[in-house]
Amino acid sequence: xxxxxxxxxxxxxxxxxxxxxxxxxxxxxxxxxxxxxxxxxxxxxxxxxxxxxxxxxxxxxxxxxxxxxxxxxxxxxxxxxxxxxxxxxxxxxxxxxxxxxxxxxxxxxxxxxxxxxxxxxxxxxxxxxxxxxxxxxxxxxxxxxxxxxxxxxxxxxxxxxxxxxxxxxxxxxxxxxxxxxxxxxxxxxxxxxxxxxxxxxxxxxxxxxxxxxxxxxxxxxxxxxxxxxxxxxxxxxxxxxxxxxxxxxxxxxxxxxxxxxxxxxxxxxxxxxxxxxxxxxxxxxxxxxxxxxxxxxxxxxxxxxxxxxxxxxxxxxxxxxxxxxxxx
Numbered sequence: 001x002x003x004x005x006x007x008x009x010x011x012x013x014x015x016x017x018x019x020x021x022x023x024x025x026x027x028x029x030x031x032x033x034x035x036x037x038x039x040x041x042x043x044x045x046x047x048x049x050x051x052x053x054x055x056x057x058x059x060x061x062x063x064x065x066x067x068x069x070x071x072x073x074x075x076x077x078x079x080x081x082x083x084x085x086x087x088x089x090x091x092x093x094x095x096x097x098x099x100x101x102x103x104x105x106x107x108x109x110x111x112x113x114x115x116x117x118x119x120x121x122x123x124x125x126x127x128x129x130x131x132x133x134x135x136x137x138x139x140x141x142x143x144x145x146x147x148x149x150x151x152x153x154x155x156x157x158x159x160x161x162x163x164x165x166x167x168x169x170x171x172x173x174x175x176x177x178x179x180x181x182x183x184x185x186x187x188x189x190x191x192x193x194x195x196x197x198x199x200x201x202x203x204x205x206x207x208x209x210x211x212x213x214x215x216x217x218x219x220x221x222x223x224x225x226x227x228x229x230x231x232x233x234x235x236x237x238x239x240x241x242x243x244x245x246x247x248x249x250x251x252x253x254x255x256x257x258x259x260x261x262x263x264x265x266x267x268x269x270x271x272x273x274x275x276x277x278x279x280x281x282x283x284x285x286x287x288x289x290x291x292x293x294x295x296x297x298x299x300x301x302x303x304x305x306x307x308x309x310x311x312x313x314x315x316x317x318x319x320x321x322x323x324x325x326x327x328x
Contacts, residue, residue, distance in 0.1 A: 007047050010056050011040065016112040018064050020129050024149050025068035025142075027078030027104045027134055029111060029314060035071060039064040061154070062164050065146055072142035078104040080135045080304060081231045087240035091248035096236045103233040104135055106290055106306055108315045109267035128153035131269040131292050131304060136186035140179050147172055148179040188301070196297045204295055205272050209263040212276070215255045221246040225299040232289075232305045245303075254278065261288070266315050268292050275317050276305075283323025287312040 018039060022032035042063050043050075050059060077083075079101070107129055128134075128149070137145050146165060150156040151172070162172045195201060204223060211220035221242060230245045231238040239245050254260045262285045263274040273292040277285035287309035294302040312319055 007044060011043060011060060014057055014060050015040075018060060020107070020112055021061065021149065021154070022064055022068055023107045024128060024134055024137060024153065025065070025145055026071065026075070027138055028102075029105055029107045031071065031075075032107070033111070035064065035067050038067050042067065058160070061150075065150070065164060069142055069146060072145075076102055077138040078102050079138050080104050081233060081236055081238040082229060083135065083138060084236060087229070088237050088244070090244055091239065091251060093237060098234055098236040101234065101236070103306075104131075104138065105308075106131065106268040106273065106292055106304075106311065107134075109270060110316055111314060129269050130271060132187060132294065132302070134269065136183050139182055139186045144175055144179040144182070147175045148183065151176050152180070194297050195295060200297075201272070201295050204300070205265075205293070208293060208300065209265070209274060212254070212261050212263055212274075213258065215258045215260065217246060217250045217255055220249060223300050225296065225301050228300055229302045230305070231302070232307060234307060262321065263291075264317065266290070266317070268315075271295075275312060275315055277321055285321040285323075287317070287319045290315070 015036060018036050019029075019032050022035040022039075023029055026032050026035065039060060043060060050056075054062075080103070081098075084098075084101070137148070140148065143165065147161060150161045150164070151158065158169045158172045158176075161167075162169045165172070167175070196204065207219065208223055210216070211223065224242045224245060226242050227240070228242050228245050229238065229240045230248065239248055249255050260279050262277040262279070264277065266273050266275050268290065269292065271292065272295070273290060275290050276288045278288035279285050289305050289307045289309075290311045291303060291305040293300050294304075309319060
């Protein structure tokens with residue numbers, strides 16, 4: 001076996017979970033992929049000096065975490081609209097864009113798997129990537145973020161985290177308490193976000209997609225919680241409450257008539273999502289947005305819609321779906 005083959009066989013199986021780790025730190029799948037590439041490049045360059053004093057997994061996480069901390073020194077946090085201000089007073093409010101904001105981006109689940117990943121690694125990589133959790137991490141400093149992820153998501157001992165970050169164990173434990181407190185303020189209570197059984201969740205998601213495809217505002221309203229929130233990066237404007245969210249959709253052009261949208265099920269951030277295609281005058285459906293609903297036992301609690309056709313590529317989806325001759 002060559003050195004290259006040996007390196008690949010030892011390190012290849014961790015790519016998916018390293019991508020998830022870098023995504024938690026950075027809030028962008030594209031940035032995370034770049035940092036994973038950098039991690040493997042750094043690991044390859046130092047491979048001959050790796051003496052096995054720690055596991056390969058621990059070694060790679062050390063490299064990846066340090067690379068992320070360096071990157072975060074140059075980059076600001078990646079928020080959702082709700083992280084930048086309060087909701088609009090009503091759907092008649094002007095829609096304000098924030099193209100200069102480095103927005104939080106969704107992570108396609110398909111990126112977490114590869115030729116080398118085993119099911120256990122995939123399961124680990126998907127822990128702690130829920131959109132709400134990653135959005136809440138953005139409220140933490142880079143070092144707090146690293147401490148919380150390493151301790152609470154990856155379950156590293158405090159002493160190992162301290163060694164990696166150049167801190168004392170006492171400082172790690174103190175930082176973890178502060179990070180948990182800040183996270184608790186930013187995250188909804190777990191019981192509020194309890195998920196329904198798989199059959200009920202699937203039925204609700206089917207009704208959600210049908211409401212959009214059939215321009216059925218009333219049908220959509222029935223699925224929403226009273227305190228539902230709607231966020232639509234890169235728009236700074238967002239809405240809270242069933243009444244305002246429903247009125248916004250009622251006035252939206254895509255709800256003017258049935259058939260304006262086609263929703264394709266995907267998975268993002270370890271949860272069900274949809275890629276929405278918008279119908280053009282010639283009948284072609286073109287990439288429009290990726291929407292991630294948060295489904296709870298009491299209805300849909302949040303809808304985050306990313307208006308970025310460029311996201312469709314990482315989800316493995318085409319930019320357009322040809323017109324159906326039978327539907328013209």
